[in-house]
Amino acid sequence: MSFADEPSSNGQALLEVNDLYTTFDSDRGKVQAVRGVSFNLQRGRTLGVVGESGSGKSVLSRSIMGLVPPNAHRTGSVRFEGKEILNASSNEMRSYWGDQMAMVFQDPMTALNPVLRIGAQITESLHEHIDLSKEQASGMALALLTSVGIPEPKARLRQYPHELSGGMRQRVMIAIAMACGPKLLFADEPTTALDVTVQAQILDLLRAQQAERNMAVILVTHDLGVVAGRADDIAVMYAGQVVEKASARSLFSAMRHPYTEALLQSIPKLEMPSHSRLQAIGGRPPDLVDPPAGCKFAPRCPYAQENCHAEEPPLIADPNDATHLYRCWYPVGTPAAVPAHETTVLEGPAEVDA
Amino acid sequence: MAGTGDAHLRAPEDVLLRVEHLLVEFPTGRKGQKVNAVTDVSIDVKEGETLGLVGESGCGKSTTGKAIMQLPPPKSGTVVFEGRDMTELEGEALRKTRTRIQMIFQDPISSLNPRRRIEDIISEGLDIWDVGDKASRTKKVDDMLLTVGLDPKVVRGRRPHQFSGGQCQRISIARAVVTEPRLIICDEPVSALDVSVQAQILNLLEDMKARYGLTLVFIAHDLAVVKNISDRVAVMYLGRICEVGDPNVLYRQPAHPYTAALLGAIPVPDPNVRPEDRPLLAGEIPSPVSPPSGCRFRTRCPRADQKCADEVPIMRPINEADVDQFVACHHPLAPGEALTPVELAGLAS
Numbered sequence: 275m276s277f278a279d280e281p282s283s284n285g286q287a288l289l290e291v292n293d294l295y296t297t298f299d300s301d302r303g304k305v306q307a308v309r310g311v312s313f314n315l316q317r318g319r320t321l322g323v324v325g326e327s328g329s330g331k332s333v334l335s336r337s338i339m340g341l342v343p344p345n346a347h348r349t350g351s352v353r354f355e356g357k358e359i360l361n362a363s364s365n366e367m368r369s370y371w372g373d374q375m376a377m378v379f380q381d382p383m384t385a386l387n388p389v390l391r392i393g394a395q396i397t398e399s400l401h402e403h404i405d406l407s408k409e410q411a412s413g414m415a416l417a418l419l420t421s422v423g424i425p426e427p428k429a430r431l432r433q434y435p436h437e438l439s440g441g442m443r444q445r446v447m448i449a450i451a452m453a454c455g456p457k458l459l460f461a462d463e464p465t466t467a468l469d470v471t472v473q474a475q476i477l478d479l480l481r482a483q484q485a486e487r488n489m490a491v492i493l494v495t496h497d498l499g500v501v502a503g504r505a506d507d508i509a510v511m512y513a514g515q516v517v518e519k520a521s522a523r524s525l526f527s528a529m530r531h532p533y534t535e536a537l538l539q540s541i542p543k544l545e546m547p548s549h550s551r552l553q554a555i556g557g558r559p560p561d562l563v564d565p566p567a568g569c570k571f572a573p574r575c576p577y578a579q580e581n582c583h584a585e586e587p588p589l590i591a592d593p594n595d596a597t598h599l600y601r602c603w604y605p606v607g608t609p610a611a612v613p614a615h616e617t618t619v620l621e622g623p624a625e626v627d628a
Numbered sequence: 629m630a631g632t633g634d635a636h637l638r639a640p641e642d643v644l645l646r647v648e649h650l651l652v653e654f655p656t657g658r659k660g661q662k663v664n665a666v667t668d669v670s671i672d673v674k675e676g677e678t679l680g681l682v683g684e685s686g687c688g689k690s691t692t693g694k695a696i697m698q699l700p701p702p703k704s705g706t707v708v709f710e711g712r713d714m715t716e717l718e719g720e721a722l723r724k725t726r727t728r729i730q731m732i733f734q735d736p737i738s739s740l741n742p743r744r745r746i747e748d749i750i751s752e753g754l755d756i757w758d759v760g761d762k763a764s765r766t767k768k769v770d771d772m773l774l775t776v777g778l779d780p781k782v783v784r785g786r787r788p789h790q791f792s793g794g795q796c797q798r799i800s801i802a803r804a805v806v807t808e809p810r811l812i813i814c815d816e817p818v819s820a821l822d823v824s825v826q827a828q829i830l831n832l833l834e835d836m837k838a839r840y841g842l843t844l845v846f847i848a849h850d851l852a853v854v855k856n857i858s859d860r861v862a863v864m865y866l867g868r869i870c871e872v873g874d875p876n877v878l879y880r881q882p883a884h885p886y887t888a889a890l891l892g893a894i895p896v897p898d899p900n901v902r903p904e905d906r907p908l909l910a911g912e913i914p915s916p917v918s919p920p921s922g923c924r925f926r927t928r929c930p931r932a933d934q935k936c937a938d939e940v941p942i943m944r945p946i947n948e949a950d951v952d953q954f955v956a957c958h959h960p961l962a963p964g965e966a967l968t969p970v971e972l973a974g975l976a977s
Contacts, residue, residue, distance in 0.1 A: 326822040439912055440685075469684035469849065471909040474893040478908065496822060499895035503903040522899040538897060540827040542856040548875045549834065550856060554827035558792060 286356055287314035288457055288490050289338070294350035294360075296330075296337040303563045307333040309514040310350075312589075317457065318488040322505030322522070324498055324537075328559055330514035331494045335460040338492075339375055340367045354458070372399035376451035378480075380463035382443035386435040392419075392446055393431030399453045418449040422479055441472035445479065452483055459484070462494045477504060498538055502526060510534045513560050513570035516589065520598040530592060530605040533571045569603070577604050633943035634670040636872040636954035640708065643672040644843050645696070645811060650705035652688070652695050656917060664916045665691040666702070667867040670943075673811070673860075678837070678844040680858030680875065682851055684890075686913055687864040689847045693813045696845070697729060698722060709811065727757060730804035734816035736796035740788040746773075746799055747784040753807040772802040775839070776832060794825035798832065805836055813845045818853060830857055851894060855879055860952065863887050866924040867916055869943070873953030881963055883946055883955040886925045888967055923958065930971035931959040 296308040308330045315321050325331040336342055338352050340362065352360040359370065376399075379385040387395055396418055397411040406414070412431065419427035422445040435443055444464060451459060461480060465473035481504060484491050493505055501508050502522060509519040510531065518531035529535045539553040557574040560566055566573060572582040582603055592598040592605075604610045640646055652666040666688040673679045681689040695702040698714055707714040709725065717725055733739040740749055747769050754765045770780035776798040788796055797817060804812050814833070818826040834857065837844060848854050854861055855875040863871045863884065871884040882888040889909040911928050914920055923941050926932035941956040948963065961967070 326824060441912055470851075470893040470895075471684065471890065472912070473895070474903065474908050475910070477895075477903065497895065498897040502897045502899045503895065503901055526897070526899050537823065540824045541897065542827075542830070542850075542852040544852050544855065544879055544891070544894065544896075546852075546856065548855050548858055551834075552827035552831055552856065554831055555824035556828075558794075 288317045288355060289315040290351070290353040290356075291338060292351040292353075294334070294337060294352060295348065296333050296342065297347045298343075299345040299347075300563070305562045306565065307514055307562060308337055311511075311514075311516055312350075313509060313516070313519065315458070315490050315492065317490050318484070319507070320484065320491040320493055320505045322501030322508040323492060323494045323511060324496065324501055324508060325511035326496055326537075326559065328562070329511040330562075331496075331511050332462055333514075334511070335377070335462055335492055335494055339371070339377060339460060340364070341377070368402075372451075372456070373403040373454045374456055375458040375460065376454075376456040377460040377462060378444070378447050378451050378464045380466050382440060382447045382467070383435065385447060386443060388435055390434075391431065392433055392435070392438075396431075396446070396450050396453055399450065403454050414453070415449075418453060419446070421483070422446070422449045422452070423475075424449075440468055441475065444468060444472075444476050448476070448479060448483065452487070455487055456489065458490045458492070460492045460494070463496070464493075465500065466495070466497075473500075498541065510537070513565060514562060515570065515601060516599075517571065517602070518600040519589075520592075520595070520600075524595060524598050528592075528595075528598065528607060530598065530600040530607065531571075531602050532575045532577050532604075532606055535606050536574075536576075569601070577606070579604060632668045632868070632940050633956065635943045635945060637670055637672045638674065642674060644675045644710065645845070646672040646706075646708045647692075647696060648706045648708075650692060650695055650707070651703045652691050653703050661917050664867050664919055666695060667919075669705075669864070669867070669869055671862055671869070671872075673843055673845060675810070675843055676837075676841060677859045678846055678857055680854035680861040681845065681847045681864060682849065682854045682861060683864035684849060684913060686866070686916060688867040688916075689849075689864050690815050692864070693731070693815050693845060693847050696813060697726065697731060727753065727807050728809050729811045729813065730807065730809040732797070732800050732804050732812060732814045732817045735820055736793050736800050736817075737788060739800060740796055740803075742788050745785050745787060749788075749799065750803045750806055753803070757807070759807075768806060769802075772806045775805075775836070776802045778802075792825075793821050794828060797821065797825075797829050801829075801832060801836060805840055805842070808840070809842070811843045811845065813847070815847045816849070817846075819848060819850065826853070833857065851879070851891060863890070866913060866919055868924055869956060870925065871953070871955045871957075872943070873946075873951075877951055877953050881953075881961075883953060883960040883962075884925075884957050885929050885931055885959075885961065885967065885971075888961060889928075923956075930967065933959075 292312050294308055294311045298305040298307060311334055323331045337348050348360055351358060393412060393415050396415040400406055400411045400414055415431055416427055419430055424430055424442060424445050465476050468476060493501060495501055505522050508522050508525045509516045512533050518534045536555045540555055542552060555574055560570050568583040568585055569587055572578040587601050587603045589599050589601045634648060648670045650666055650669040653662040653664055656663050669692055671679060681692060683689050696707050701715055714725060750769045750772060751765050759765060773780040773783055778798055818829050821829060836842060846854060846857050858875050861875045861878055862869050865886050871887045882891055893909060909928060914927055920927050922938050923936040926936040935958050941958050943954050943956045946953040946955060
């Protein structure tokens with residue numbers, strides 16, 4: 275993957291997102307869910323987007339795909355194969371959905387139609403985009419179900435979603451997304467609702483499908499473990515912004531943003547002895563209606579200095595690695611980063627102000 | 629797993645809670661079929677200890693937790709708490725005993741009544757049992773809110789929807805601890821929370837445990853979370869216990885093939901660990917309506933043979949003195965042994 279500010283090495287990127295903002299009107303004011311996100315994604319590559327609830331990671335993928343409600347306003351630019359699609363109408367987007375880009379959602383139960391047979395749901399987008407006879411379509415549906423590793427695919431075509439387990443439903447979702455051979459797949463927390471053993475199966479399946487089709491994938495998750503071994507590049511989001519972006523290797527070996535570091539430290543690790551004290555992040559994410567001035571993470575950051583609260587840091591490249599970007603005045607692991615006070619307690623009292 | 633037996637239980641006089649041969653079934657379908665939710669599960673917890681119950685969806689871990697509370701009472705088996713068998717108690721005596729066992733649930737928002745104020749939610753147990761006078765109860769509630777990290781002056785009069793998930797879980801903890809229980813059953817208390825908040829709540833549970841001398845049964849599907857908080861871990865599969873032990877030993881050296889597969893499936897936050905190099909468990913958990921005979925894991929186990937189909941494996945200690953690890957498996961992994969590449973392939977097929 276490469277970044278917007280870096281010329282792509284092998285021709286045009288499949289997806290170019292530039293300074294994308296998504297704002298929702300609400301009773302309380304404008305919710306700034308995505309604020310100035312830019313990146314490029316090449317064919318066959320995987321971008322992992324990591325963040326906690328409310329970081330804007332899901333809104334980002336929906337904004338790119340044009341799946342946003344009427345109260346959402348988007349600005350910036352989204353180019354798919356060089357063509358601007360941000361202001362395309364729903365009608366124009368229909369030719370992209372399913373055919374060029376597809377999405378696998380978190381909850382396969384609510385994402386599948388409960389009153390339609392599996393077969394009908396798979397062939398729906400085939401009929402929409404490709405001129406096929408009924409027999410051809412059901413033959414393709416059968417092949418798709420086989421390719422996603424569903425046992426007895428023929429019988430499954432006639433079943434309804436409730437007759438399948440969560441893992442099988444997610445396989446069906448993937449089959450539906452793969453039906454027209456999209457060039458770009460959004461996987462929005464595809465395994466969050468699943469058990470770990472099934473999660474591993476589904477992630478492996480996604481990877482196999484991606485390799486087979488040279489498809490680009492945007493893998494959205496809250497779990498750094500899920501993206502570590504499976505994404506080429508990782509973007510960490512906080513309060514609607516990308517706060518750090520790098521290759522997976524570089525991100526984990528030279529973490530620069532204090533939020534990325536804190537996020538990784540707060541996860542209990544298998545190799546830690548039991549009863550190890552966890553390094554929690556005190557406080558809560560900012561209110562996106564009225565975000566604080568300056569760095570959005572500053573109120574929770576152990577390294578924050580005075581100017582962090584006043585001035586928002588730009589997304590800049592690491593002096594030693596132009597592909598490693600971060601949004602911080604005092605990046606971790608650089609001489610600039612000095613804990614604000616020696617005694618900073620990461621785990622502050624819980625947001626007593628409620 | 630598929631196992632039975634109680635070799636892993638400690639002496640009855642040493643433990644606060646001792647559950648023996650717990651059996652929970654639910655009727656299903658029209659033909660008198662039943663869901664074998666929990667089959668012959670025995671566990672115990674010492675005073676001040678945290679027992680982790682871990683397993684995938686449908687393994688019966690939550691049902692076990694609820695059956696301890698007699699919600700509903702198990703079909704058979706005993707639940708001895710403070711020396712009395714709860715399955716024999718009813719009415720007032722059962723209600724009285726239950727005040728010393730509390731529960732914390734997974735979804736912090738739906739487990740708090742949305743129409744009630746926080747102070748009423750927390751003091752309900754005290755009000756029901758008429759603990760002290762009104763003023764002392766109010767004081768208790770305020771102290772408890774402070775202890776869980778919330779400002780009573782601000783929080784008292786608010787309702788659950790005004791709080792985040794992490795804050796609601798703090799309120800749930802305050803509600804559970806205020807009646808001064810000895811045992812708290814935590815049913816997936818952090819699985820609905822973001823990782824940063826999850827760490828806050830896990831740390832808070834450890835603090836509360838130390839401060840109030842609590843004993844915990846901690847139910848969760850996340851093995852790393854369970855290891856972090858537990859002194860002893862029991863791994864469940866399809867209604868039975870496979871393996872029990874000290875997590876520091878059990879995670880390093882799993883003896884049951886299922887434990888090994890489960891540990892191998894966890895994504896590691898390290899890009900140098902390639903997921904494809906690790907064991908992958910194929911297939912899905914069988915239906916608890918008609919579980920496999922013998923060892924319930926045998927249909928997915930690379931080591932399974934005829935014996936596994938014929939005999940339910942019995943819980944036995946790993947052959948090493950002073951190692952707190954017990955396994956119910958006919959062909960356990962020896963210390964230092966890992967699943968072979970052929971067996972790993974067997975798991976995945």
